[in-house]
Amino acid sequence: MRDFQSPGRSAVYVDNGMCATSHPLAAQEAVRILQAGGNAVDAAIAGAVLLGVCEPHMTGIGGDCFALIAPEGAPVVAINGSGRAHAAADPERLRAAGHKVMPQDAPDAVTIPGAVDAFCTMSENWGRLGLTDSLAPAIRYFDDGVPVAPRVADDWAGMTGVLQGAARRHFLQDGAAPGVGTRFALPGQAEVLRRVAKDGRAAFYDGEVAEDMLATLAPAGHTAEDFAAARTDTGAPISGGYAGATLSEHPPNGQGATALLMLNILAQFDIASMDPFGAERAHIEAEAAKLAYDARNRFMADPDHTARLDHMLAPETAKRLAALIDPARALPSPASASEAVHRDTVYITVVDRDRLAVSLIYSIFHGFGSGLASERFGILFQNRGAGFSLEAGHPNEFGPGKRPMHTIIPGLLDLPDGARMPFGVMGGQYQSAGHARLVTNLRDHGIDLQGALDAPRSFPEDGTLMVERGYPDAVRAALADKGHKVAIPDRAIGGAQAIRIRADGVLEGASDPRKDGCAIGY
Structure with a gap:
């Protein structure tokens, strides 16, 4: 139970249906779909697509998605809506041009949108x-x-330099980011959605919309055949x-195995014996993250190229890695990931009657x-190709038709008392560590669901242990004494x-106060 004399929010309890996501309008419209007779899939699509205008720096129809669909009493289905590299993808060309890592802001970084x-x-x-509804x-x-919501406006103001060409016209107002409360619209994308509602996937992957996208991507060799070949894969989760x-968790090419x-x-x-907000737990988690992410960076890739999944999930592997952890001293940071640090995505969960x-x-x-958008319809392109490696022979090496390793992962937790919990943690590379942190908050420390989301976080990235302000200074000092380079994240x-x-x-619904969203139901 939270302290009602301190700032905070309560969990939401309802009987019929619920949505939790990072913007109130998306949550509201998802619940309206449920009340109109739709199911959780209908509502999740409604809310997710709407987030493309509520949080346009985070997501959109030029991007990818993953999902877990969990009917009561039936197997969980994993939906892989991530796009592939175009057929002309050539790592040798990029290496010959002097690239050591994938470019982030060029057409080469754009994989075919899969969402x-x-x-x-x-x-x-x-x-x-x-789809019409x-x-x-x-x-x-x-x-x-x-x-525009407050967190969105704050993010947007720091990202305007990324936008290039037509994207500046579609995503800036008088050359600047819109401020809090300023109305922002994407009428070109509304037209695309009208066509998809009427004619399905063909309205996006063929015809005028595809031609508009190809006009921007042609310098890297994307073709109409690449768009026509887009397809969603379904299968079983890993657990x-x-x-x-x-x-x-979602299997590769997502990082759920991490x-x-x-x-x-x-x-x-x-x-469970450690102070939930103390230095000892934060240290052990940081060391576990370093080791798990090092394995991720070595092995995770396109599903057809991930060969060591069983090794990553084997209990013996975890025991050997745990033996490397010194409770009193920090390990060196692992080699950098194949992708740049980022914190941008949206998550939505819906449960129906x-x-x-x-x-x-x-x-x-x-x-x-990528900072690139199509001229006519203003479709902003993802740069998921930046998640590829340019190391020759790496499982995640950039190549034609391959899917890059993804950070985005939907989660689903089944609890011993029979409860089931769809959940997600946004935050780029942090997501795997965030899943682990949430599970241990709940299972080891018995923190209530909203409190488990509110709780302070830490995460090692690029040689620095980022420790949120929610931790006291004494914890940061103790972590520094263990050899961590400690900083408070911006x-x-x-x-x-x-x-x-x-x-x-x-x-029971919970929503992280680090975002603008909420959990609502009926």
Whole structure:
């Protein structure tokens, strides 16, 4: 129970249906879809697409998504809506041009957007109402505009330099980021959504819309055939146990296996005996993250090129890695990841009256993606190709038709008391560590769901242990004494949303105060 004399928010409890996401309008429209007879899939699509105008620096139809669809009493389905590199992708050309890592802001970094095909696939196979109803709220707001929220305005102001060419016209107002409360619209994308609502995926991947996108991407060799070949894959999640609970994650090319490996490492320590907000726990988590992410950077790649997944998930691997951790001294930081640090994505979870749960994450990768947008419709392109490696022979090496390693991961936690919890933690590379942190907050320390999202965070990146202001200075000093280079991050670390379907059927929703969003239901 939170201290009601201190700032904070309560969890939300309802009986029928619920949405938790990072913007109130998206949550509201998702719940309206549920009330109109739609199911969780219809509502998740409605809310997710709407986030493309509410948080346009974070996501959009030029990006990718992953989802877990969890019907009550039936197997969980993993939806891979991530795009592939174009057929002309050539790592040798980039290496010959002097690139050591993938460019972030050029057409080479743009993989074929996969989210639209995924939404069409999800609607057709698991939805109830159809795309016309699911996309209607987004079309209205993309046309009319949305007042810019505080966290969005703060992020936007620091990212304007990324935008190039047509993107500056579509995503700036008089050459500047819109301020808090300023209405922002994307009428060109509203027209694209109208066409998709009427004609499905063909309206996006063929014809005028595809031609508009290709006009921007042609310098890197993208073709109409690349867009026509876009497809969504479905399959089973990967999973692992921790403290009696089962965590389901999206398989590669997402980084869900990293969260499972990190939890397997943490299971070798008595986390429950540690101060939940003390230096000892933060140190052990940081060391586990270094080791788990080092394995990720070596092995994670396109599903057809990830050969060491069983090794990453094996208990013996975690035990050997845990033995490398010194409780009194920090390990050196691992080699840099194949992708640049970023913190930009959106997450939405919806549960309906039938207890169908959707856990969905949707992103354009870095803030404003590649910074490139199509001229006519203003479709902002992701730069997911920056997640590839240019190391020759690496499993994640840039190449034709390959999907890059992704940071975005939807989660689903099944608890020993019969409760089920779709959840997600935003924040770029932090996401795997964020999943592990949330699970240990709940399972080792018994923190209530909203409190588990509110709790302070730390994360090692680029040789520095970022420790949020929520920790006292004494903790930072103790971590420095263990050999960590400690800093307070400029921005809050990530954001999170969760809905717990309790064993008694009540829905409990929580939303991270680091974002502008909320959990609401009926």
